[in-house]
Amino acid sequence: AQKVTQAQTEISVVEKEDVTLDCVYETRDTTYYLFWYKQPPSGELVFLIRRNSFDEQNEISGRYSWNFQKSTSSFNFTITASQVVDSAVYFCALSEAPSIGNQFYFGTGTSLTVIP
Amino acid sequence: DAGVTQSPTHLIKTRGQQVTLRCSPKSGHDTVSWYQQALGQGPQFIFQYYEEEERQRGNFPDRFSGHQFPNYSSELNVNALLLGDSALYLCASSLVLSQNTEAFFGQGTRLTVV
Numbered sequence: 001a002q003k004v005t006q007a008q009t010e011i012s013v014v015e016k017e018d019v020t021l022d023c024v025y026e027t028r029d030t031t032y033y034l035f036w037y038k039q040p041p042s043g044e045l046v047f048l049i050r051r052n053s054f055d056e057q058n059e060i061s062g063r064y065s066w067n068f069q070k071s072t073s074s075f076n077f078t079i080t081a082s083q084v085v086d087s088a089v090y091f092c093a094l095s096e097a098p099s100i101g102n103q104f105y106f107g108t109g110t111s112l113t114v115i116p
Numbered sequence: 117d118a119g120v121t122q123s124p125t126h127l128i129k130t131r132g133q134q135v136t137l138r139c140s141p142k143s144g145h146d147t148v149s150w151y152q153q154a155l156g157q158g159p160q161f162i163f164q165y166y167e168e169e170e171r172q173r174g175n176f177p178d179r180f181s182g183h184q185f186p187n188y189s190s191e192l193n194v195n196a197l198l199l200g201d202s203a204l205y206l207c208a209s210s211l212v213l214s215q216n217t218e219a220f221f222g223q224g225t226r227l228t229v230v
Contacts, residue, residue, distance in 0.1 A: 004158075037221070043204055045159070045221035091158055103149065103172055104208075104219060106158030 002027050004094050006107035013082050014115050021077045021110045023092030029053075034068065034075045035093040035104070045091065051075065082114045118143060120209050120222035128228045129197050137192040137225045141209030147171075148190040149219065150182060153204040165190055166212055194227075202229045 003026040013019045025034065036048040049059065051068050059066050063080045079086055089109045095102055121140045129135050141148050147166045151159035161174035165184035184190045188209075194201055204226050208219040 042223055043206075043226070044223040045206065045208075047218065047220065050218055093158075103161040103164065103174065104151075104159070105161075106151075108156075108158045 002094055002096060002105045004092050004105050004107035006090075006092055006110050008110045009108070010111045010113070012113045012115060015084060016081050018078060018080050019082055019112065021079075021090050021092075021112070023075045023077065023107060025073050025075065025092070025094045027094060027096060029096045031096070033095045035095065036066065036075075036077050037091045037093060039089045039091060039109070041088075048077075048090075079112075082112075084114050084116050087112055087114045120207055120220050122205075122207050122222035122225050124225060125223065126226045126228075128230060130230055131197055131199060133197050134193065134195045135197060135227060137194075137205050137207075137227070138189065139192070139207030139209075139222060140189045141207075142220045145209035145211050145220070146188050147210045147212050148184055148188065149208045149210070150190070150192045151206040151208065152176070153206055153224070155203070159206055162192070197229045199229050202227060 005024045008022055032053045034051045037045040038048055039045050049066055056068050056070055065078045067076045089111045091109045092107045094105045120142050123138045139148055149164040150162040152162055153159040162176050162180055163173040163182055164171050168184045179195045181193045204224040206224045207222045210219045
C-alpha cells in the first residue's frame with residue numbers, strides 16, 4: 001500500500017529560524033518519485049522539488065534543502081532562515097512507477113506559520 | 117505560457133444538484149488529473165484522463181465522472197451532490213512523454229454544497 005505521513009500538523013517559528021518539515025512514505029515499488037508542494041492561501045499547489053528513488057543525493061536550492069533517506073523512508077524538507085512569505089501549507093507526495101495513469105499520493109500537509 | 121486554468125473559482129450548489137468543473141492544462145501537456153481536497157486534508161486522486169480516456173480512477177463513486185476533449189481540456193462532473201462533496205477540486209496537468217512524473221496544478225475550484 002502507498003502512504004505518505006506528515007506527522008506535524010502545524011508548526012510556528014519566528015522569522016529567521018530554521019524549520020524542518022518531516023515526511024515518511026510507504027511503497028512496495030522500487031521505482032518511485034517524491035515531491036514537495038507548497039499551497040498558499042490562494043489554493044494552487046506550487047511545485048518545489050521532485051526526487052526519484054534512485055537518487056539519494058541531498059539537494060539545496062537557496063534557503064530550501066531536502067534530505068532523502070531510503071533507509072528510513074523519509075524525505076524531509078528544511079527551510080533555512082525562514083521568512084513570512086514561507087507561511088503556507090506544505091505537502092509531501094509520492095508517485096509510483098511512471099506510467100500512463102499514475103497518481104499522486106499526498107500526505108495531510110503541514111501548516112507552517114512564520115511569525116515576524 | 118499559461119499554466120493550468122480552472123473555472124469557475126468558486127461555486128455554491130444545493131444538495132442533489134449536478135455540477136461541472138472545467139480545466140485547461142498547461143500548454144503542451146496532454147494528461148489531466150483531478151483531485152479532491154477536503155478542508156484540512158491532502159488532495160485525493162479522483163481520476164486521470166489521457167487521449168480522451170479515463171486511465172486510472174481513485175476510490176470515488178460513479179457520481180464523479182469526467183471527460184477530456186481533443187484539445188486536452190477536461191471537465192469533472194458530479195451528480196447528486198452531497199454535503200460531503202464540499203471541497204477544493206484541483207486539476208493537474210502533465211505530459212505522458214515525461215511519464216507523468218511532474219504535475220502542475222491549477223488554483224482549484226472551491227465547491228460548497230448547501
